Each structure stands twice: as C-alpha cells, then as structure tokens.
Amino acid sequence: MSDQWCGYTGQILDVDLTSERIESIPLSLDIVENYLGGKGFGVKTIYEQVPTRCDPLGPENILVFATGPLTGTLAPTSGRMEVCTKSPATGYWLDSNCGGYFGPELKLAGYDALVIRGRADEPCLLVIEDEKVEIKPAAEIWGLDTLETHRWLKKKLDHDIRVACIGPAGEKLVLLANIISEQRAFGRGGAGAVMGSKNLKAISVKGNGGLVVAHSEDFMRLCRESFNEIYNSPDSGGGRPKYGTNAILSAMEESGLHPVRNFQKGVFSGADQINEDTISALFDRNRACFNCPIYCSKIASIKEGRYKGSYTEGPEYENTWAFGAHCDNSEIGAIVQAEYLCDLYGIDAISCGNVIGFLMECYEKSLLNETDTGFPFNFGSDEAIIKAVHFIGRKEGPGELWGQGVRRLSQHIPGSEKWAMHVKGLELPAYDPRGSTGISLAYATADRGGCHLRSWPIGAELLVTNERMDPFSTEFKAEYVKTEQDLFSVINSLGICLFATFEINLRQLTPMLFSVCGVESLALTENLLAVGERINNLTRLFNLREGLSYVEDTLPERFRLEPVSEGPLAGRTVDISQMLKEYYFLRGWDEYGRPTPKKLAKLGLVKEGKDV
Numbered sequence: 001m002s003d004q005w006c007g008y009t010g011q012i013l014d015v016d017l018t019s020e021r022i023e024s025i026p027l028s029l030d031i032v033e034n035y036l037g038g039k040g041f042g043v044k045t046i047y048e049q050v051p052t053r054c055d056p057l058g059p060e061n062i063l064v065f066a067t068g069p070l071t072g073t074l075a076p077t078s079g080r081m082e083v084c085t086k087s088p089a090t091g092y093w094l095d096s097n098c099g100g101y102f103g104p105e106l107k108l109a110g111y112d113a114l115v116i117r118g119r120a121d122e123p124c125l126l127v128i129e130d131e132k133v134e135i136k137p138a139a140e141i142w143g144l145d146t147l148e149t150h151r152w153l154k155k156k157l158d159h160d161i162r163v164a165c166i167g168p169a170g171e172k173l174v175l176l177a178n179i180i181s182e183q184r185a186f187g188r189g190g191a192g193a194v195m196g197s198k199n200l201k202a203i204s205v206k207g208n209g210g211l212v213v214a215h216s217e218d219f220m221r222l223c224r225e226s227f228n229e230i231y232n233s234p235d236s237g238g239g240r241p242k243y244g245t246n247a248i249l250s251a252m253e254e255s256g257l258h259p260v261r262n263f264q265k266g267v268f269s270g271a272d273q274i275n276e277d278t279i280s281a282l283f284d285r286n287r288a289c290f291n292c293p294i295y296c297s298k299i300a301s302i303k304e305g306r307y308k309g310s311y312t313e314g315p316e317y318e319n320t321w322a323f324g325a326h327c328d329n330s331e332i333g334a335i336v337q338a339e340y341l342c343d344l345y346g347i348d349a350i351s352c353g354n355v356i357g358f359l360m361e362c363y364e365k366s367l368l369n370e371t372d373t374g375f376p377f378n379f380g381s382d383e384a385i386i387k388a389v390h391f392i393g394r395k396e397g398p399g400e401l402w403g404q405g406v407r408r409l410s411q412h413i414p415g416s417e418k419w420a421m422h423v424k425g426l427e428l429p430a431y432d433p434r435g436s437t438g439i440s441l442a443y444a445t446a447d448r449g450g451c452h453l454r455s456w457p458i459g460a461e462l463l464v465t466n467e468r469m470d471p472f473s474t475e476f477k478a479e480y481v482k483t484e485q486d487l488f489s490v491i492n493s494l495g496i497c498l499f500a501t502f503e504i505n506l507r508q509l510t511p512m513l514f515s516v517c518g519v520e521s522l523a524l525t526e527n528l529l530a531v532g533e534r535i536n537n538l539t540r541l542f543n544l545r546e547g548l549s550y551v552e553d554t555l556p557e558r559f560r561l562e563p564v565s566e567g568p569l570a571g572r573t574v575d576i577s578q579m580l581k582e583y584y585f586l587r588g589w590d591e592y593g594r595p596t597p598k599k600l601a602k603l604g605l606v607k608e609g610k611d612v
Contacts (some may be wrong), residue, residue, distance in 0.1 A: 004113050006214040007069035007517035011109040013133065014086065015126060017198055018059060018118030018173040023131050026038070033140060033521050035529055035602065036493035037068035041113050042084025043538045049117075052545050056088035056190070057173055057197040059119040064107065065164070066113040068495025070145055072104035072211055072290070074219070077497035078224050079104055079290030088197075089175045089351075089405050090425035090449050092546055093539045096186035096591040097453070098164075098493055099289035105162040108207025108499050116169065121198040123171075127157065129206045132314040140203040142171060142474040145344040146180040153204050165202035165348030167191045172395040173197060174403040176351045180343060184289075189426060191446055205519045214518030222512040229503045230231075236294045236503050238449045241286070243276040245317040248463070250275055255326075255462055256568030257435040261379055261560055262357040263421050266432060266567035270330025274320060278332065281564045283394075294499055300336060307333025310339040321430035323385055324351020327360055334382030338389050345393025351405060354427035357390045358406045360456050362416050373398060383431070398586075423450035424548070433559050434572045436461055438469070438477045441579045443551045445481065453498065456486040472572075480583035486532030534603045537587075537595045541605070550593035553580060 005027075012025045031037070031572060035044050042064040047313030054060040064084040071078055081103030085093035105115060116126070120135070121144040127134045141152050146167040154161050170192035179187040179344025181205040182413040182598040214217045231237045239247035252258040253275075272278075287299070301311035314320075315335050322339040323329060342349040362368045363377040364512065364539060370376060377384045381576075387583065391399025401409060406427055410420035421428045433440030438457025446454040457480055461471035467477070487534050491501055501509075506525050514523040521527055554560075563571045584591065588599030600606040 002328055005253040006212050007073070007513075008037070009107060009110045009112050009209075009211075010113050012113045012114050013128070013444060014115045015133070015135070016118045017116065017120040017124065017200065018134055018136065022135070023495070024111075024131070032069075032517070032519060034531065034534060036490065036522075037071075037112060038066050038082045038493035038494040039084065039489055040082075040531060040535050041066040042082055042095055043093070043535055043542065045113075045115060046084055046086065047538055047542050050086055053547070054086065054535075056086045056091065056194060059100040059117070060552060061086050061104050061194055062115040063194050063198065064190070065116075067103045067107050068493050069513060071364045072107035072476075073213065073494030074223050074291060074328045075496060075512060075516075076223065076230055077289065077292045077294065077500040078495055078498050079292060081494075082492055083179060083186040083191050085191055085194045086509055087171075087191075087426075087448065088193045088547070091408075092424060092449065092548060093447050094191060095188040095448065095492065096188055096191050098179075098181055098184050098186045099161075099497060100181050100184040101290050102181040102205060103166050103292045103495065105205045105207050107211065108209045109205055110207065110209050112308070114203070116198060116200065119197065121192055123199050123201050125153075125431035126202055126203045128204065130208055130611060132549060135363045139524070142201055144170065146346050147344055149202055150182060158206055160207045162206040163202055163204050165346075166195050166200075167344060167346045167393070168402070169193075169347045169393050169395065170196035171201070174347060174392065174395050175408075176347045176355070176392065176403050178346050180346050182477060183343055185282055185343070185348070185433050188350065188451065189348075190344050206261060207339060207348045213516045214235065214298045214514050215446045215515040219512065221441040222508070224502070224517055226504050226508060226512070229508075230293050233491060236499060240294055240296045241417065244283075244296050244314070246276040246315075247280050249279075249317060249320065251372070251463060252431065253570070253576070254563065255435060256457070257431045258321065258325055258539070259330045259430065259432045262326060262361045262419060263428075263432060264361070264419075264565075266564045268325040268328070269317055270325070273330040274324050274332055274335070274565070279315065279320065282332070282556050283337070284311075289497070292497065296499060301357040302333045302336055305333050307331075310340060312343065314338050315339045316349075318430050319349040319353065320484075322350050323356070324355055326430070327385055328379040329382050329385060330380075331382040334385055338385055341393060347389075347393050347403070352389060352392055352427055353428040354406055354421060355392065355402050356385055356414070358409065359388070360384070361404065361419055362413055365451045367413050367416055398511055416539070419452075421558065423555065424448075424552050426555075432564070432569065433555060434564055436471045437474050437571045437574060437576070438471070438480060438580065440555060440559065440574045440576050441477055441481045441583060442485075444555055444580065445485070445583060447536065447543065456479045457484070460503070471496060474579050478579045478586055482583055482586045483529075485536055486529050489535040490528050493535065530603065534605065537600065537605060539587075540595055544594060553593055
C-alpha cells in the first residue's frame, strides 16, 4: 500500500441491487484532498450521480455509507461514519452520522465507502466479508424488528459481524424511518425508508484486515495527548460519562431553552421528575462506541411502576425531551419505553416525539378529536405517546399519515401550519431558538433542515465558563455559525465524534490527520476548513437544484411572532433577517442564497465565470 492510501483502504464497494452487479472501485486522490471521506465523499457522489428531482424512494436514488480517514484508527472516538442520500422526508440533502462499530468494520473489510443503487426485486441482505460480497434473500426476516433482525443475522451468519438494518417502519416506507446499527441510529430524514425502498433489509459486515498510518510515532503521541484532553475535561471526562447526553438537561431548563408543549412554553412543571439525576438512577451500565473514552451511552431500565422492565440504550437528551417536556409528560417510564420502541421499529425519536407533541396541540385546540385520533390525545398522556409510537412504527390506522412528519401532517389539518415545528420539513430538536440567536440561524441554514448538529452555538452562548457569547445578541453569530458548519462538515468527513471536538480543536486534529494519511495538502488547518466550505457549498447546490428557495431559510411562525409566555425567555421572539444577510455575504452567496460563480470557482467546484 502506498503512502497516499495510509488511513484509507483505497477501495469503494459499489453495489447495484437491480442488476446484482458488485464492483470494487479505486478511491481517487481528488476525493482524499478535496472531500476527505464521510460526508464529503457522500455529497460528491450524490451530487454527481443522483438525477435531478428524482423520487427519493425510487431506484435512481443512491444510498452511501462512508467512513473517514480516522474511522477505525486509534484516534479517540473513531467509530463514526455517515449515511448520505436524498431525503424522502424533506426532498433535500440528507446525511446521518452514526457511531458504534459498523464503520470501523467496513474499513477493516477493505472499503472506505459502500454505494448502494437500484432496487432488488425481492427483500434481500448484503453480506460483506472482506472481498467476498454477496446479495442474499431476506424473505425470512422481512417484517422482523431491528433487535430480532440483529439476533437472527448473528446466529445465522457469525456472532462477530456488525449489522445495519431497518425495522418494519423502513420496510413500509415510513418517512421517519432510521437505519439501526446495534441500537445506534443513522437518524433524521428517512434514510431507513430509502433502504426499504431498495428492498434491502440489512447489511452485515465482517473485516479481517488492518489499517496503515503514515507516521506511526507521531500518530500515537497525538492520540495520547488527545485522550488526556478528553479525560481531563469537566464535560467529556466528568458530566458526560456520568449523565450521558442528559448532562446538559438542567442547564437548558434553567435557561428557558428546554421547549415545553410543542414549543408553547419555556417552563416544565415536571422538570424535577425528569432531570439528569433522576435519569442516571436508571442506568445499569455504560456503553461506548469503538475506541471512545467518553462512554456517553447508557443502558437504562425502569425498576418499578407501570413500565417496570422497560429498558433502552439511553434515554438520550433529545429523546428525553421529545417524549417528555415536549409532550408535557413527566412519566420517565414512558420515555424509556417510547425510545425503545423507536429503536425496535426503526423510527426517528426526535421526529416521532415532534409529531406527537404537534398532534397533542391540535387536540388541545380542537382541530382534532377522539374520532380522528382513535383515543384521547391530551398533553401529558403517557398512554397516548406509547399508542402513537406503535401506530407510526407499524404504519397502521392514523399512523400512516402521522409517519409522514409534521410538515405534511399540518397540510391535512387546516389551521395547524403555524405550530408545525420544522425547518425545510425536518422536525426541530430540543432547543428553543428564542433563547439563542445562534441556534436560530443554525436551524434556518442547516443543509438537512432543522438540525442542531450542523452548528451548535449554544455551547459558546450558555455553557462555556469564560468569554461567553451573549445568547440574545446577533453580533458575530453569522460568522460563528458559518465557521462551525464548515468545521462540523470536516469532522463528519474525518470519522470521529463531535463530542471529542469539544476538547480537541482543529489545530490538534490537523497534525493527527497528516500523521495518519501523509497527504501534504491536508497538513494545513486552512485547507481542512476549505474542505468543509466546499462540502457546504455542494450540499447547497444540491438543495437548490432539488427546488430549495431562500424563503425556506427561515423559522416557524411561532418563533418569529409568538413571544414566550413565561420563564427566562418571557416576552422573547427571534428575528434572523439581519443575521441571514450577513451569513449569505460571509458564505459568498448572493441575496437569494445562491453560491456565486466566483465562490464556486475559488472552491474548485466550477470554472470562474460559468453559470451556476
């Protein structure tokens, strides 16, 4: 293996399920230098090979599983990879990040990425063991939930395989469907429905190979330093290992950012019943992704009450909110059970909880009644939450409509559009943007829709101990969001976890990357940020050609016109208009949010002067 492929396998596995063609394609140096891997490889492939305005659930759409150069190495938190596709929920760009062990195993099998195209005539499995790749029938397990699917495959094939699969929701093309890998999720936006549309039930991977790094002594030194940074941090070495992702729960509640009753309120009466200490008392053991020292994942179970025996990997902060404060529900057992059911059916818990909270508000305001829903749908009803998850996961009864997400659902309920809480069709996560001008701009401009994982200014606005940004000021927020979006795209192309970057910055990651792959052009921090900027401009071009208009770079009406009624944010709304203008300017986009030929030429995406 030459130095240019250090950190990479140098091969892309390309599978056409229609023709059953299986091919290994060499990875190009252009990908390495200009896109790194992960999200970068995904967007280049999707932009060039997916036909304009194609049906996301049609055979022309492509599903890309892509690792990064650090995936599977000894770098901390190196278990991450991306799934990229055109989203059936939004019609726009979608990339979903997942940890665990599937990504490293794919790398050890000899592949930097897996590209899946076409559609099988019958339910199938893709079985990968090194260079041996087979498409096998899956009729026997079509209909099984994700847990049963994992068990069946490990028993039938090999206990040591790693699995990514869909549940009944993906099979039935529920637009909220995820791809599940050993209780980890490629979440948001419906990638599970894309996999289901291809009649692909599961992918199993077993790798027996290894990885080569260019400068091993430097790499090991940099890894030791990075592990020390993580261990010595109050966050990654303290709060997060203890509480998991719920480490921020009380801080969000006290600042008013923890949304209640479908973003109607900023004070949750049940906060004491669902705080991080209450949740941590449920933890039975810790669980970590490949080579991760943080151990943010927890296995939790309910020890008493009506939900005794319920368990889940979590509950995660976003899901605790989605089935908790968002639905005005303080029954922790129902939250654990709802998250478990989402993993079992293979549906996105954030979007599912959003749908339920939206329906509860429609019920509260008499736009729906019990005849419409089939059962009482009041805020605070844990029974309604569990029933609704079943309906959505099985695509049964009213769940057939509910599983299409709040944007489409609101179009069927006249008068409800103003409290359908989404951006570009993707439901919002657990932060009220009226309390953070930074997150408001991040939501509006995220390439996959309402998302906190493209930029998370809340950390700089509310959680840092010094040089904290004013959460209500608009000053410097456009620059912060733009820069962090570029950084996060780099991280999601390298194959490590965003949590690690709270302690390890790009100045540390740049020499680590160079020590792994030895590519001179990647030895400069500014070149890596240029990769992130290139990726974000290409996802923007993809969205524009799929019909995106700048008018969709906005927030739901509630945030713009409806002040918070109580709590720390009482009386606040949010206006992003000036920040958005600054953001477009900093991005090198015109007033309509379109990348200019000059900017694209600078990034090497087009020749200067060519029309976009």
